[in-house]
Each structure stands twice: as structure tokens, then as C-alpha cells.
Amino acid sequence: MYEGVVQELIDELGRLPGIGPKSAQRLAFHILEADADDMKRLATAIISVKERVKFCQICGNVSEQDTCSICRDTRRDPSVICVVEESKDVLAIERTRAYRGRYHVLGGAINPIAGVGPDQLRIRELLTRLNDETVTEIILATNPNLEGEATSTYLARMLKSIGVSVTRLASGLPVGGDLEYADEVTLGRAFEGRRSAIG
Amino acid sequence: MYEGVVQELIDELGRLPGIGPKSAQRLAFHILEADADDMKRLATAIISVKERVKFCQICGNVSEQDTCSICRDTRRDPSVICVVEESKDVLAIERTRAYRGRYHVLGGAINPIAGVGPDQLRIRELLTRLNDETVTEIILATNPNLEGEATSTYLARMLKSIGVSVTRLASGLPVGGDLEYADEVTLGRAFEGRRSAIG
Numbered sequence: 001m002y003e004g005v006v007q008e009l010i011d012e013l014g015r016l017p018g019i020g021p022k023s024a025q026r027l028a029f030h031i032l033e034a035d036a037d038d039m040k041r042l043a044t045a046i047i048s049v050k051e052r053v054k055f056c057q058i059c060g061n062v063s064e065q066d067t068c069s070i071c072r073d074t075r076r077d078p079s080v081i082c083v084v085e086e087s088k089d090v091l092a093i094e095r096t097r098a099y100r101g102r103y104h105v106l107g108g109a110i111n112p113i114a115g116v117g118p119d120q121l122r123i124r125e126l127l128t129r130l131n132d133e134t135v136t137e138i139i140l141a142t143n144p145n146l147e148g149e150a151t152s153t154y155l156a157r158m159l160k161s162i163g164v165s166v167t168r169l170a171s172g173l174p175v176g177g178d179l180e181y182a183d184e185v186t187l188g189r190a191f192e193g194r195r196s197a198i199g
Numbered sequence: 200m201y202e203g204v205v206q207e208l209i210d211e212l213g214r215l216p217g218i219g220p221k222s223a224q225r226l227a228f229h230i231l232e233a234d235a236d237d238m239k240r241l242a243t244a245i246i247s248v249k250e251r252v253k254f255c256q257i258c259g260n261v262s263e264q265d266t267c268s269i270c271r272d273t274r275r276d277p278s279v280i281c282v283v284e285e286s287k288d289v290l291a292i293e294r295t296r297a298y299r300g301r302y303h304v305l306g307g308a309i310n311p312i313a314g315v316g317p318d319q320l321r322i323r324e325l326l327t328r329l330n331d332e333t334v335t336e337i338i339l340a341t342n343p344n345l346e347g348e349a350t351s352t353y354l355a356r357m358l359k360s361i362g363v364s365v366t367r368l369a370s371g372l373p374v375g376g377d378l379e380y381a382d383e384v385t386l387g388r389a390f391e392g393r394r395s396a397i398g
Contacts, residue, residue: 003263005251009244015237017229023217025287028248030216032261036249038214043242045208049227050235052204062231064202088224 006032058129060105060122062087070094070103077101081129082139083155085109085148093141101139104129109147110154118154126155130162137165144171205231257328259304259321261286269293269302276300280328281338282354284308284347288340300338303328308346309353317353325354329361336364343370 006028014024031039055061056068063069070076070090080101084090090103106121129135140155142148152168159166171189173182182190205227213223230238254260255267262268269275269289279300283289289302305320328334339354341347351367358365370388372381381389 003252003261003268005244005247005263006261009248012237012241012244016226016241018222018225026217027215029285029287031245032248032252038211039245039249042211042215043245045204045211046230046238046242046245048204049208049231050238053202053231062202062205064204069202086228088228 055105059103060087060107060125061090061103075100078134079136080139081126081135081137082141083126084141085143085151089141089143099139101137106142106151109142109151111147111150121151123155123158127162130159130164135164137167140166140168144169254304258302259286259306259324260289260302274299277333278335279338280325280334280336281340282325283340284342284350288342292340298338300336305341305350308341308350310346310349320350322354322357329358329363334363336366339365339367343368 009031010021010024010028013019013027014021016024019027031042052064053062054064054066056063056071057066058071059068061068061070065072077100080099081104082093082099082101083104083106084093085106085108087105090105093099093103104122104126106123106126108116108121110116110118110121130138138155138159140152142152156166156168170193171186172193173179173186173190179187208230209220209223209227212218212226213220215223218226230241251263252261253263253265255262255270256265257270258267260267260269264271276299279298280303281292281298281300282303282305283292284305284307286304289304292298292302303321303325305322305325307315307320309315309317309320329337337354337358339351341350355365355367369392370385371392372378372385372389378386
């Protein structure tokens, strides 16, 4: 064990996800030797984020105001909602510049092992947004893994009766990838989802 | 890019060693969602370490006082100095409970590519500690890699004329390891350093 504050810092760093005891120690020593102003900026950034960032009351995305910049943006199409698991997925989709609708951040995916059921996700908030009939399409953009697929299946079944169009992102070969290296599930999905190549 | 403070936090985290852009984003979102008190403790630990931790004036180890707890401990044998690269090596050796002497932390190893020569290490401070003839043995415990070996070789050559006994940690098979998986250099060293097996 190190003397007092160094060990405290190692302990606190070690509680972060993906940081094991060795990394925590390495980071602590980096912090010890780093420029004091840089480290003060890091500490301040951690505190500011906790103090200033909230979650958008409409879509659940991170925001410094009560509603996020996308929900406030009147140029965004209010008739389409893209449902994602996390705020970082919003960013990934925004980077494509292919989508001009709104979002809904669930805050995770259904995962019985981790104790996450539909009630732990922002599904009730999504249903509330569908009340006034502005929304005509919901795009399910959960992760293409077990939990994400389960969540989309659950949502699709629930939304069926509401009468909005519900779509899912296409599965298939990643662009720039090699067919020979695609796993069989992905390749199978690419076959299932094949489209007309003429016009 | 995220809104203001979130992006700032991602940037600051991404400047830490071994934290790439993806990890920085993941950590930032963890911090966003984590308990505010926990995160305050993390930020405080970073600031306290910068404010309160200094380096021992004698050995260069991390310390909250002018001299570290090992140099202050009168029960430690002052006639032996174990020379290590970093403070974390002190901890590793302390864990063995096999050593009761003092330490000297060089602050790195000779590495011409990274611009670290003997002048950048705490070698002058080591020589000063040898002035009063209390020290009779120096154990070179640098890392068993290229830079560490170069540093030990340099120190061994320099200390030869001073008349203290200079030793080096044994190289050989790691305990609990498998002979068949040992690399050839390690196995070669284990042969060179073989010892009598009879009493």
C-alpha cells in the first residue's frame, strides 16, 4: 500500500469501469508526475460534468439544458424517432449525417442477467411521446447483439398496436469489409436482406 | 462532438496514458451516470495528490512529507541501498517482505530514443548518499529489459571505483511458471545462474 492520498487515488481510479489495479496504479503515477494545471483541468471537468450535465427531459440524451440541442432544433423532423440504447449511439448516428429526425435514448437494453428489464428503460417516456400523433415512424437502432435485439423485439411487439410504422436498421456486411471475413450470422443476414440490384 | 463540458471531459481523459478516444468516451459516460459523491471523491483525490504528494528528498520515492516513511524508519538497514527505476518498484519489492534496507528511486531508465540519459536520472543524488561510508552494498533492481539492463550496467561501471559491493537481482525462471513456455533469453539466464542443489 502507498502512503495515504496516493493509495486513495489508486482506489478511486480502480473503481472506474475497465481500469484494473495495474492501470489504476499507472494512471495514479502519471497524475503524480503530470503538470498540476492539466490535472486540475481534469478534476474540474469531472466536477463540472456532474454539476452541469443533465439528461434531456424529452429524449433522455445528455444535455446542459433541460432539453438537448437536437430536441430544441426546430429543423429536425418531429415525425420520426430513432430509438437508441445510449447517448453515445446518438453521436454515432449524428456522424453519419444521414438522419434528420429526433431520438429517444432508452438508457440501456433489456438484460435479465444484469437485472435490466423494460421497467428500467425509458420506455414509458417513449410511449408518452407517441400520444399526440406527431410521430409516424419509429426506427429501432439498438445494438445488433443479444440484448439489443431482445429490446427491439420487445419494443416492436409493443408498438405494433399503436399504428406507427416501426423499422429496424439493416443488418449485413459492413462497408469496406471482406466477405470472406464476415461471420456466418452477419453473412446470413446479408442474404436475407438482399435487395434488387437493378435500378 | 458532444455538448461543451462532456466533450471537455472526454478530451481530458483522452490525454491520460493508455486511454484512447473510445475508452475516454466510455469513462466520461460512466462519470456522467455515476454517483455524484463518488465522482467528487475521485476529483478530490486527483487534486490532493497534486497538492500533498512530493518526492522524498533522500531516495526520491513518493511521500507526503519531505522524507518518505522508509527513509524515516530507523529500523531499516542504512547500509544497503536498492536502486529502482520508479516508486512503484519500491512497492513491488516491499510486498516481498524480503528486503529491509533503504531504496533509491532513479526516476526512469537510460533510454537514448526517449532522450533519457544518466543526467535525467537521480544518479548524482545516489552518489551523494555514498559519501559518508554508511552504505556497504548497492543492489541494482532495474527492470530486466533493454533500458533497465543498460542503466544497471552504467551504474555498475560507475560504482566499481567507489568500493561498495554492487549486486544485481537474479534473472531466471519465474516461480510458478512453466519451463516450456520460458523464452530462450530467460532460460539461458537460468542456466548461467544455476546454483548448487545440494545443501
